[in-house]
Amino acid sequence: MENSTQFTSFILAGYSDSGHLKYLYFILVTVLYVSIVFANTVLIVVICMERSLHEPMYLFLCSLFVNELYGSTALFPALMTHLVSDVHAVSTVYCYLQIFCMYTYASIEFSNLAVMSYDRYLAICYPLQYNVIMTPNRVCILICVIWLYTFVTITAVLSLTIRLQLCGNVIDKLYCDNYLVVKLACSTSDTTVNNIYGLCVIVLNVVVTLITIMSSYIKILTICLKSSINTRQKAFSTCIPHLASMLNFAFGCFLTLLQSRFDRPMRNVPTVLHTILSVYFLMCQPLFNPIVYGIRMAKIRQAFKNILPVVTVLYVSIVFANTVLIVVICMERSLHEPMYLFLCSLFVNELYGSTSLFPALMTNLVTDVHAVSTVYCYLQIFCMYTYISIEFSNLAVMSYDRYLAICYPLQYNVIMTPNRVCILVCVIWLYPFVTITTALSLTIRLQLCGNVIDKVYCDNYLVVKLACSTSDTTVNNIYGLCVIVLSVVVTLFTIMSSYIKILTICLKYSINARQKAFSTCIPHLASMLNFTFGCFLTLLQSRFDRPMRNVPTVLHTILSVYFLMCQPLFNPIMYGVRMAKIRQAFKNILPVGLYPKRLTKH
Missing domain, CATH: 1.20.1070.10 (Rhodopsin 7-helix transmembrane proteins)
Known part of the structure; x- marks a missing residue:
């Protein structure tokens, strides 16, 4: 067994010396973060202030936009700091906090999209019973479950990681990643519980939610094919943004998983592209959602027309x-x-x-x-x-x-x-x-x-x-x-x-x-x-x-x-x-x- 050391910080090895270009990257990342904060905040304000949008679907959307702000804030401030700094070290406390925020963000995103797909399934397949099933109290309960369940499961994941004795403190990424921290453990036998529990969390938070989403949209598609053209168009106009959001986020998470778990397929990828792909799910999704929902959904477009x-x-x-x-x-x-x-x-x-x-x-x-x-x-x-x-x-x-x-x-x-x-x-x-x-x-x-x-x-x-x-x-x-x-x-x-x-x-x-x-x-x-x-x-x-x-x-x-x-x-x-x-x-x-x-x- 290697000698363990009590580390007080982690070194993020994903950053490289880019000379004067680091200031350009800083400005680009700043613009992107300001755009994300602005776009999501505006949509949250529109949904909260416009009474016609106080419906289950838009309340779940509001929860989604809050999550985009939460997830992007877990990455961008730290990323902007490291881009203009020569030292890329973070304290262990901050590293674990970043892991918690990023993993809860990913889990909430999948859970929120799953609940939204179920909401669309009820609205399209059971329109007469919809208002009886989706009451305001039930909507509040579902949103609370989405957030609280995720917080509990990821807290358990993080507590298993914190207990490990580490024999290294270098993480080959722009941000802290739970799997890469676990890989730094001195003994592989200590990580067995982490791996088993981590697999269970992935199955419950990702696989189950994806099955729920896909089965809901398959049932919606089956019903829509039997409906009139107008009904079909109306159903598709609300479902397409959800599907696009789910596919985009699943693709981003798959890229991150591929980079963390499997080194060989990513060896020949250029460094800059490798870096962009590692943060794709945290950079693209928070801006993708407000744009897609703002453009595609008629009621949100109508609300936006009132804004100068x-x-x-x-x-x-x-x-x-x-x-x-x-x-x-x-x-x-x-x-x-x-x-x-x-x-x-x-x-x-x-x-x-x-x-x-x-x-x-x-x-x-x-x-x-x-x-x-x-x-x-x-x-x-x-x-x-x-x-x-x-x-x-x-x-x-x-x-x-x-x-x-x-x-x-x-x-x-x-x-x-x-x-x-x-x-x-x-x-x-x-x-x-x-x-x-x-x-x-x-x-x-x-x-x-x-x-x-x-x-x-x-x-x-x-x-x-x-x-x-x-x-x-x-x-x-x-x-x-x-x-x-x-x-x-x-x-x-x-x-x-x-x-x-x-x-x-x-x-x-x-x-x-x-x-x-x-x-x-x-x-x-x-x-x-x-x-x-x-x-x-x-x-x-x-x-x-x-x-x-x-x-x-x-x-x-x-x-x-x-x-x-x-x-x-x-x-x-x-x-x-x-x-x-x-x-x-x-x-x-x-x-x-x-x-x-x-x-x-x-």
Whole structure:
């Protein structure tokens, strides 16, 4: 027997050194993960909010989409971390947790598809008894059984693996795999129970569910051949997505099983293809399901028609653009300077602000009832007002940073130390949180005599206007005016005075120095003017009704959300295009071959 060692970590040997390409892979995986999260979340929201979809089939679909989020989250965050890291080691605790999540995901997927096939069998073969059999309580019980049964069986599998004495800690995969961990056991006699129990779990969770699925669809096919053409088409339109999903997932799991258990058939497969095939079931299925069900199923398509496609595309673009720039600044050492750290804070704020609007906006677009709880309304007010205050404060600090860099270049590094930058970023975020918390507490104490807000989101001023007594709102109005002066007027004064001083200094410089100074200042000024314009429009709508009375409803709505829709996309585009160092960082992260080096004469 080999000597066993108490390992505290596992090494994932599936990763190879890909040089600069690792950043491209990171971006591609990030885009895929964002797409998976977005697509599944939207479908979950649509099913939850649209009453016509509160039927057994769509509730099982909702369970399936939740599982896609669960399974993809078990892989993607770890995968993204390892793609940009040189050390591919994970702790034993994390490794076992990942095994648990991935195996439960696979088991829930098969069980969910089996229950869905049985549901379609009852709906098509026994339409008159369907509502008697598939009651809401029974649907809830089936969903609970799908999840709980899997959690129990996989917990037992994992407990048998944890007890083993291991004589190695290298796993030849991108993620932790139970079978490969079991293979590391010092004694093969210790793994007998694991193998027997593992075989039983595969039979129950995979083979039995596949037999259930196939037998259900064979019976459905037999009934459909005897039915009219219209009935046949209707039955096929609901069954085809289930069958496609089952075949795709079974194919992905078969590839993974083939790689783990049988080495010979996969020896001649190229490394990149081998890697893609090993994660196919976790990368393809979570995106495949929402696309197939969204396109094929008429009721879901109908629900989607109520969603403004522009809003969906806009939110995805905002999340992607800001996330990419945050990653670029964090990963590229040449950008670890005060100006880019303040920019990173700005991009984080864009994600924070847009997320306070878009999910709620998209939810309200697909529902007939546009009501929100008081708790959610106050939370939205808090997020939106802190977003505005942080935006102005961040732009003010950035203008001061540019003033120091251009007007006092020799003292700049002495003044703008890393500690001072961290303090400024903390102040940018903490100060608005304190001031807006106070403003919100003054609003919450009010007695309201109405609950209708004439906007697409909750607005503090409009809530205060619903107060029963105007005398109660005096403190709110005075404090609100103080916050506006400190958070907006003072910051705008700081920004304008900084740039006036910069302009005065720049006029004395050479043309090259002037151009360099302007290239960094123009994006800040453009961002400030754009955001101020958006906030001015919102203020005009909330405080002054008369100027906006003749404005069309659609334009009125767009103008009210301009500052939350335009600014979060405007900033990453403006800074990404205008600032040379960010453009250069993108070139460093993208494959070297896309940017061939210029030939230099020696």
